[in-house]
Amino acid sequence: MARKSRKQPVTETVVSTPVETGLYRTAAYLRLSSDDRRKQGDSLETQRNIIERYIAASPDLQLVECYADNDKTGTNFNRPAFQQMMVDIEAGKINCIIVKDLSRFGRNAIDAGYYLEKYLPAKGVRFIAVNDSHDSLTSDGGIMLPIKNILAESYALDIGRKCKAVQHQKMLDGKFLGNYAPYGYLKSPSDSGKLVIDPEIAPIVQQIFTWGADGETYNEIARRLHEHQIPTPSYHKRSKGLIKSEAIVGNGHWTRRTLSDMLADPVYVGHMVQGKMSVVAGRSVRVPSDQWITVPNTHEGLVSQELFDRVGRQMKRLAQQFTAKGTPAIPYSENLFRGKIYCAHCGGLMHRKRQNKDGTYWFRCETQQKYGKQACEVVSIREQDILNVLMVMLHQQNKLMTGHYQSLLRQHDTISEDTALVATRKDITQTKHLIQSLYENLVNDIITPEEYSQMKADYTEKLSQLTEQAGNIQEAKQQRRQTVEHYQTLTDAVTKTLADRKLTALLVEHPCRPH
Structure with missing residues (x-):
C-alpha cells in the first residue's frame, strides 16, 4: 500500500471559485x-x-x-x-x-x-x-x-524493459550515457552520446598523467593541484552550471580516490567503458569488471596508450612499495583513540602512524600533506604522551569516582522503592474493584446514571494516574540499578588501569564522569 508523504509537495493550482451547494x-x-x-x-x-x-x-x-x-x-x-x-x-x-x-x-x-x-x-x-x-x-x-x-x-x-534494451545497445555502440561528461571532455552539441575534448581542462588532465608517469604519488599530485588552485571536477562543473546541487559538489579538495579513478580510466585514451553499475531491486550494485561494456576508439584520447600504461605501472610500483614498507615487524597495537583525536588548527581527524616499526605511535594531521602548506600547520603528538596525561587524570579522578560510587550505593534504597511500588499496585487493584462495583450499584439503583458516569470517569482518571506512577517508580528503580552497575564496572576498570598502567577501551568509550 502506498504511503502518503509528509513533505509539502508542489502543486499546479487553478484559482479557486466558490462551490455551489450540490456541486x-x-x-x-x-x-x-x-x-x-x-x-x-x-x-x-x-x-x-x-x-x-x-x-x-x-x-x-x-x-x-x-x-x-x-x-x-x-x-x-x-x-x-x-x-x-x-x-x-x-x-x-x-x-x-x-x-x-x-x-x-x-x-x-x-x-x-x-x-x-x-x-x-x-x-x-x-x-x-x-x-x-x-x-x-x-x-x-x-x-x-x-x-x-x-x-x-x-x-x-x-x-522499462525497452528503455534498458535501448541503453544497452547504445553502450554497445560506444555512446556515452552519463549525466556529466568525464573531466576533460564535453558532450558534443550535435550528439550527446559523443565526447569531445574540453580545451580548457584537457591540459590539466594531461599534466596529471605526466605527474603520474613521473612517479609522483596521489597525495603529491593533489598537493600540486591545490597549490596551482585547480578546481576539482565537481567544482568545475558547478562553475559551468552543470551541477546545481551543493550536496554532490564536495569540499573542493582533490582526493586520492578522485585521482586514482581518473588515472585508471581508459576514457582518457579514447575508449568507452560503461555498465559498471546495475540496478537490482531498486538498489545500485557494482557489476564485475569482466561484464563491463568496453568499446575502443570511440572518441579522441587526451593521452597516448603508452603514457596511460606507464602511469599504471608507476601506480602499481608505488602500491607495492607502500605495502612492503608498511609490513610490520611486530603486530600493530589496538588504536584506542580511533576517530577521537582532532587537529586544533583545521579540525581534521588526526591519523595514527607507527614510527620505525618499534612500537612508537604518533597522531599526525595530514591536511597539509594532502592539500598544501596553506591548508594547516604541522601538528603531531606522541600517543604515549596522550596516555601519560590520561593516567594523571585518572589518578585525580579516582577518589572522586570512588566517593560517587559509595554515594550511589547509599541512595539506591531498594527497600523503600519496593514498598512504594507495592503500595501503588495495591491502590491500582482497589481502584479496579471500585470501577467494577459501580455497575452493580447502578443496576441496584444505589447510584443514578449521572453519578455512575461521573464516578467512573473519576476512578478511571485515578487508575491512569496510579498506573503511570507505578511505571515511573519501576523505571526509576531500573535506571538507578543500571547506574550503580555502570559505576561499579568503571570503578573496577579504573582500579585495574592504575595498577597495570594500561588504558582500556572501556574507559576510552565510557568517560568517568557522574551521570
Missing part, C-alpha cells in the same frame, strides 16, 4: 512521465483540455484545484502533486477526482486498485477517467477496472 468539488489530476513526452496525446496541456471540456459539459462538477506531476513515473504514488491531492481529500477540500485516463492516475495495479476500490470510496470521493468512460458514481468498474490497471502496469514494465 462536486473537483480536482483535475495531470501526470506526464519522461517516456510520455514523445506522445502528443499525453502532454499536460492536452490532458487539461480534455478534462476542462468534460467539466464544462457536466453541470454537477466544479473545478477547484488542478494538480500536475510533470516528469513523474506512474509506477509508484510518491509524487508531490498526487500526495498534496490526498492531503486535500483528508481536509475535505475536494470530493471528486478527474483524470484523462487510468494510466495518468497510475501504472501500479496493486496501489491503483487500493486507491480506486478502497481508499476513495471510503472517503466518499468520486472518480472519473474520461477516455476510459469510467465514473464511480454510475459504475462500480466491474472486472474491467482491475484489468485496465494491470494493463497499465504491464505497459510501464514493457517500457
Whole structure:
C-alpha cells in the first residue's frame, strides 16, 4: 500500500471559485512521465483540455484545484502533486477526482486498485477517467477496472524493459550515457552520446598523467593541484552550471580516490567503458569488471596508450612499495583513540602512524600533506604522551569516582522503592474493584446514571494516574540499578588501569564522569 508523504509537495493550482451547494468539488489530476513526452496525446496541456471540456459539459462538477506531476513515473504514488491531492481529500477540500485516463492516475495495479476500490470510496470521493468512460458514481468498474490497471502496469514494465534494451545497445555502440561528461571532455552539441575534448581542462588532465608517469604519488599530485588552485571536477562543473546541487559538489579538495579513478580510466585514451553499475531491486550494485561494456576508439584520447600504461605501472610500483614498507615487524597495537583525536588548527581527524616499526605511535594531521602548506600547520603528538596525561587524570579522578560510587550505593534504597511500588499496585487493584462495583450499584439503583458516569470517569482518571506512577517508580528503580552497575564496572576498570598502567577501551568509550 502506498504511503502518503509528509513533505509539502508542489502543486499546479487553478484559482479557486466558490462551490455551489450540490456541486462536486473537483480536482483535475495531470501526470506526464519522461517516456510520455514523445506522445502528443499525453502532454499536460492536452490532458487539461480534455478534462476542462468534460467539466464544462457536466453541470454537477466544479473545478477547484488542478494538480500536475510533470516528469513523474506512474509506477509508484510518491509524487508531490498526487500526495498534496490526498492531503486535500483528508481536509475535505475536494470530493471528486478527474483524470484523462487510468494510466495518468497510475501504472501500479496493486496501489491503483487500493486507491480506486478502497481508499476513495471510503472517503466518499468520486472518480472519473474520461477516455476510459469510467465514473464511480454510475459504475462500480466491474472486472474491467482491475484489468485496465494491470494493463497499465504491464505497459510501464514493457517500457522499462525497452528503455534498458535501448541503453544497452547504445553502450554497445560506444555512446556515452552519463549525466556529466568525464573531466576533460564535453558532450558534443550535435550528439550527446559523443565526447569531445574540453580545451580548457584537457591540459590539466594531461599534466596529471605526466605527474603520474613521473612517479609522483596521489597525495603529491593533489598537493600540486591545490597549490596551482585547480578546481576539482565537481567544482568545475558547478562553475559551468552543470551541477546545481551543493550536496554532490564536495569540499573542493582533490582526493586520492578522485585521482586514482581518473588515472585508471581508459576514457582518457579514447575508449568507452560503461555498465559498471546495475540496478537490482531498486538498489545500485557494482557489476564485475569482466561484464563491463568496453568499446575502443570511440572518441579522441587526451593521452597516448603508452603514457596511460606507464602511469599504471608507476601506480602499481608505488602500491607495492607502500605495502612492503608498511609490513610490520611486530603486530600493530589496538588504536584506542580511533576517530577521537582532532587537529586544533583545521579540525581534521588526526591519523595514527607507527614510527620505525618499534612500537612508537604518533597522531599526525595530514591536511597539509594532502592539500598544501596553506591548508594547516604541522601538528603531531606522541600517543604515549596522550596516555601519560590520561593516567594523571585518572589518578585525580579516582577518589572522586570512588566517593560517587559509595554515594550511589547509599541512595539506591531498594527497600523503600519496593514498598512504594507495592503500595501503588495495591491502590491500582482497589481502584479496579471500585470501577467494577459501580455497575452493580447502578443496576441496584444505589447510584443514578449521572453519578455512575461521573464516578467512573473519576476512578478511571485515578487508575491512569496510579498506573503511570507505578511505571515511573519501576523505571526509576531500573535506571538507578543500571547506574550503580555502570559505576561499579568503571570503578573496577579504573582500579585495574592504575595498577597495570594500561588504558582500556572501556574507559576510552565510557568517560568517568557522574551521570
